[in-house]
Each structure stands twice: as C-alpha cells, then as structure tokens.
Amino acid sequence: MSNRPIAIDLFSGCGGMSLGLEAAGFDIAASVEIDPIHCLVHHYNFPYGVTICQDISQLSSQELLNSITHKGFNRNIDLIAGGPPCQGFSQIGKRQLDDPRNQLVFEYLRIVSEVKPKYFIFENVPGMATGKHQHFLNELITEFAKSDYSVVQPIKVLDASLYGAPQKRKRLILIGYRKDLPKPKYPAYTHGDNNLQPLNTVSSAIGDLSNISVFIGDDWGIDAQKLDYSQFRENFAIDQQGKYSLCHQRVVDNIVWGHIGSMHTEKSIKRFKQTLPSDIEKVSRFFKLAPDGISNTLRAGTASNRGAYTAPRPIHYQIPRCISVREAARLHTFPDWFQFHRTIWHGFREIGNAVIPLLAKSLGEEIIKCLNVDLLSIKIKKLAVVDSSILSYNMRQASAFWQVPSDVIPKRTRLKI
Structure with a gap:
C-alpha cells in the first residue's frame, strides 16, 4: 500500500500535470481524458493508476471513485488538478457557466464539489484573468465557495520559465482549498532576477x-x-x-x-x-x-x-x-x-497541450507542505512494464483498446502545401 497522497488529473492529456505531481510526491490514482491516443500515452507512463478514456460529462463521481478503489487506492482524495477548455464568454450579467461552450469547466466544478478533495489546482489560459473574462472567473470562484472551497487570492498567472523551464509559457493558476484545511501558497519563483537562479537556456x-x-x-x-x-x-x-x-x-x-x-x-x-x-x-x-x-x-x-x-x-x-x-x-x-x-x-x-511538469511540481510541493507529508518516508515503487507497441497505435486501434467510438476525436485532414 502506498503512503503517498492521492491526486486525480482531469483533462490529463499525455500527463504533464501528472508527472509534475508525482515528482512532488503524489500518486496519480486516476486520470480522465477523452482522446484515446493521449490516454494510451498516459496509461503507458502511469500504469499504477486508472486511466479513464471518457467524456467527463458522461462520468459520474461514483464511477470515478469506484475505479480508484478497484486500483487499490482509498477514496480520501487529497488533490484534484486539471485544465478544462473554456471558450464561451457571454455578455456581462449573464451566467457564463451555463454557456454550452463552458460545459467542461462546469464538469470540473461538478467533480470537485462531489468528490470533495482537500485541495484543487485549476489551470487555464492567461486571458481568463483579463477584461470581460474576469466576470467568468469571479463566477467560478463563487461556485467553488458554495461547495465550501476558498481560492487563494490574488489569483496569479505563472510563467514556467521562472520555475526552471527553458521556455516562456504562462498559465493562469487557481489554487483551491477546503475551508477546514490550511491555506496553501503560490510557489515562489526559483529562477530569474533578484538573486535567484539564472534562467535555464x-x-x-x-x-x-x-x-x-x-x-x-x-x-x-x-x-x-x-x-x-x-x-x-x-x-x-x-x-x-x-x-x-x-x-x-x-x-x-x-x-x-x-x-x-x-x-x-x-x-x-x-x-x-x-x-x-x-x-x-x-x-x-x-x-x-x-x-x-x-x-x-x-x-x-x-x-x-x-x-x-x-x-x-x-x-x-x-x-x-x-x-x-x-x-x-x-x-x-x-x-x-x-x-x-x-x-x-x-x-x-x-x-x-501539456502542463510543464516543473511548474506542476512546484504547485504540488505547496500542497504537500499543507498535507504535512514526510518526503523522506514516501515509497518509490518499481512499476510494471507496459507493452510499448501501444505508443504506435492509430486512432482506430486506440479506440478499440479503450472500447470507445473511433470518431470521438475528428479525423485529421492533411493540408496540401
């Protein structure tokens, strides 16, 4: 039995967030991703957790928790992380979470409110923190509050290059915590000016x-x-x-x-x-x-x-x-x-599409501090080997592997250039 805290990665893609959180000391008990090929890659890299290839709107929290239990993890979830796509921003005054284009943000909110993890990390495009989009962000924070979650303020846009990545990549990060738990902090910059480490080139x-x-x-x-x-x-x-x-x-x-x-x-x-x-x-x-x-x-x-x-x-x-x-x-x-x-x-x-793992690790480490995890005592397992042939599967083969329709992701049409 693992003694690591447990995380769930929603909209996981191939696993950038998962990797950073594991590097911080978490076990990735479950990931949810709709793309069958991304799911194969996540399954290959994180075979100890359950990879769920499904439209999140069709996934109940009970099914998610049952799958985690079946994998041998307990149901007391420490962290839910993920970056749901959001596109719809209606006129100020209207409820933007009801916009169909923001359904995936609503599903993220639903899973968090039903599973009741101790903490959550929500990542998204920097533009959500600016202009008319702020109305949507405030609405989201209000909905989290109704489920007894606070969000660390002020909300920040973090540049991964200031956490060791040799790439300028900015992401909006919300860090949420259940109101009965210690308040986390945004991770301090490790690279850049002001006597920090120089940027990695x-x-x-x-x-x-x-x-x-x-x-x-x-x-x-x-x-x-x-x-x-x-x-x-x-x-x-x-x-x-x-x-x-x-x-x-x-x-x-x-x-x-x-x-x-x-x-x-x-x-x-x-x-x-x-x-x-x-x-x-x-x-x-x-x-x-x-x-x-x-x-x-x-x-x-x-x-x-x-x-x-x-x-x-x-x-x-x-x-x-x-x-x-x-x-x-x-x-x-x-x-x-x-x-x-x-x-x-x-x-x-x-x-x-991936979250930069070193940024995810820095975020995960702040949650680890609040959980009072002794990193010197956590267990490191030798993972089972997964057949690498799945890394070459086309969409038809990947869909058959997960037993999902092969048209869940639209087919590619090649440009003539």
Whole structure:
C-alpha cells in the first residue's frame, strides 16, 4: 500500500500535470481524458493508476471513485488538478457557466464539489484573468465557495520559465482549498532576477542532442550513454534523477526515443540558415531558437479536423531544421524516460497541450507542505512494464483498446502545401 497522497488529473492529456505531481510526491490514482491516443500515452507512463478514456460529462463521481478503489487506492482524495477548455464568454450579467461552450469547466466544478478533495489546482489560459473574462472567473470562484472551497487570492498567472523551464509559457493558476484545511501558497519563483537562479537556456536543455542527427521516418532510438546528463540535463536522465528523483521507477531499456524530425526542402533549409537566432523566419513564420535564450511557447497546433499536420515548431539554433519531438520534450521539461506517441504529429500535439511538469511540481510541493507529508518516508515503487507497441497505435486501434467510438476525436485532414 502506498503512503503517498492521492491526486486525480482531469483533462490529463499525455500527463504533464501528472508527472509534475508525482515528482512532488503524489500518486496519480486516476486520470480522465477523452482522446484515446493521449490516454494510451498516459496509461503507458502511469500504469499504477486508472486511466479513464471518457467524456467527463458522461462520468459520474461514483464511477470515478469506484475505479480508484478497484486500483487499490482509498477514496480520501487529497488533490484534484486539471485544465478544462473554456471558450464561451457571454455578455456581462449573464451566467457564463451555463454557456454550452463552458460545459467542461462546469464538469470540473461538478467533480470537485462531489468528490470533495482537500485541495484543487485549476489551470487555464492567461486571458481568463483579463477584461470581460474576469466576470467568468469571479463566477467560478463563487461556485467553488458554495461547495465550501476558498481560492487563494490574488489569483496569479505563472510563467514556467521562472520555475526552471527553458521556455516562456504562462498559465493562469487557481489554487483551491477546503475551508477546514490550511491555506496553501503560490510557489515562489526559483529562477530569474533578484538573486535567484539564472534562467535555464535552450542549449542547457538540448545541447547534447545537437550532435545526433534526427531520425526521419522510423525512430531508431538513441543509446542513452551517448547523451550528456550533466548540470541542468541531470533532470532528464534516463534513470530518474534530480527533479524527478521521487518518481516511481520505470523499467527502461536505456534507449531514448523521439528524436524524430521532418524532411525539409533545400529552400527551407536555406531560409533557416539565413534566419538569425531569436528572429522569425519570414516565410514559415517559425521562431529560431537562441542557444543562450529560452524557447518561445510550444503550441499544439490546430485541431486535427482543421487541417493541421504538425504544430508550428521552432528552428534549431545550430542546425537548419525544426526541433525534434525529444528536443521539444526537453524544452517542456519532460525527462528522457517519459514516452510519447511514436509519430511526430501526435508527439508534438501531446507536448504542446501539456502542463510543464516543473511548474506542476512546484504547485504540488505547496500542497504537500499543507498535507504535512514526510518526503523522506514516501515509497518509490518499481512499476510494471507496459507493452510499448501501444505508443504506435492509430486512432482506430486506440479506440478499440479503450472500447470507445473511433470518431470521438475528428479525423485529421492533411493540408496540401
């Protein structure tokens, strides 16, 4: 039986929030995600918890708790985390939680109010804290209060680069706590100005991968012994070190996957060469990374049914090509043992949609303090091996694995360029 506090990750994607919370000392008892391929990746990386591939609006709290009990966890949930998409902002004066486009925010609120965790973390786009959107935010806080939850004030937008990520990525964070429990704090910045640690740079994260050509088509993997896990890159080591030392032990084969890229035309390569670091290439509009700078925000791209094949990717600072999936993962602070789907499109989509794990870890650590968890005593398990073939499943295969309809996510249409 685990002695770790228990967390649930809603709208989990591939597991960026889950990873950060596990690194802080939590067990991820359950995740809920509608995309079957994202669910496979989460299941592969967190096999000890239950992965629920379902529309959250069709999931009852009782079903969620029963599935956790079936996995051997108790039903006393310490934390619920997640970032539900929200799009609808009606006129001021109208109840915006009733807007159908905000249904997923309402479902997040429902699960929290019914499960009654000790704490919750709500993350979303920074724009929710500005302008007319503030009305929606205030409405949400009022609804949480009706369920006996307070929200830490003032609400903050946090930049992941100030918590160690070599990427500028801002997210609105709400930290909620049951009114009978200690009030948590927002995590203090660890990097930046004012005598803090210097920002981690692009080259400090991906410099050792620069000497290894990206794989085109098939991913042959890299022997981890060829990589340099010194200084900041210690955190990405294949055998769980540094910031991820409290994570459960995954059985790895010392092969690093995901250093895959696209075939560029000679014209593109020439333009990439001519673009200066920190500038935007004029035709593709891709940002070129600077070795001593931080990455721009990595995006997931448009939805599959809107024609996107891969998300816009930065240009490498040294080599005239876009970064690989593994390089993007490093810039997002995923360690090399964390696995993604084996294709470029799904891999970048998973990374671009994910919460930055080091930011999630900093948030989780503040909740751990309030729970009075002794981190020196928590158990680290050796996890069961999961068949890696599921990381190559297409949508039809993934849907069959979870026994859900194959059209739950609209099919992709490729752009002709």
